[in-house]
Amino acid sequence: MPCLSGLLNLGIVEDKLDYLVRLYKFDGTEDFLAEWLEWDDQRLAVTVCSRETPDGYCKMLFKNLLARRLHKRIFSQNIRDFTDPMVKLRLSEKFSEVAEAIESTVGEQIGLDPKLVIANKYTIRSVREQSQNSVGPIMVVKPGMKVTFEEESTLFRSINEAEKDEFIEVYAPVEFRDEKDKRIKLREYAEVISAIICDILEKKYEEV
Secondary structure, three states, rough: OHHHHHHHHHHHHHHOHHHHHHHHHHOOOHHHHHHHHOOOOOHHHHOOOOOOOOOOOOHHHHHHHOOOOEEEEEEEEEHOOOOOOHHHHHHHHHHHHHHHHHHHHHHHHHHHOHHHHHEEEEEEEEEEHHOOOOOOOEEEEEEEEEEEEEHHHHHHHHOOOOOEHHHHHHHHEEOOHHHHHHHEEEEEEEEHHHHHHHHHHHHHHHHO
16 A cells, blocks of 8 residues: 555645645645644545545545555565676665656556556664664673673674665555465566566666
């Protein structure tokens, strides 16, 4: 399911809902601020799903969200598992430049509206780096001194702070008949989407 900003963007760009255009295009006036303060999540959801709002992407997706008909994850792969070193590098550094092309091509090839396909990249930082962002270090008391847990632990010392895991995932409004159908389709999607990603990156940067 697209995030809230994605839903609203479809309502503004594709559905051209007047009240969303007024609400999310800041014009610097006091009237804009006054109207903005009158809206909250509940009013937004009720208004979008009301009879007064014409059918469109935004209304359909809000109704799906309320009914828990959510997008399914149809592809997930660690960037390091792609075999081509240049594909790994470009996905890590330039994913935002190809995300829309991935969404469009995936939608076309598996028979879905490309505007309802979501390609996303997220990062899991190393445990050592995450531990540094906690409230404070965990201290270990030793005879005559105190040291941090990171310094005392052989395991933590062995972790490369710079290492991180980056994943590419694709979400879409698909349905599965049962678990067997789900396994079969997810295998098919994995092969198709992995090939799409590699092909898009090769074509986009072949002259670079």
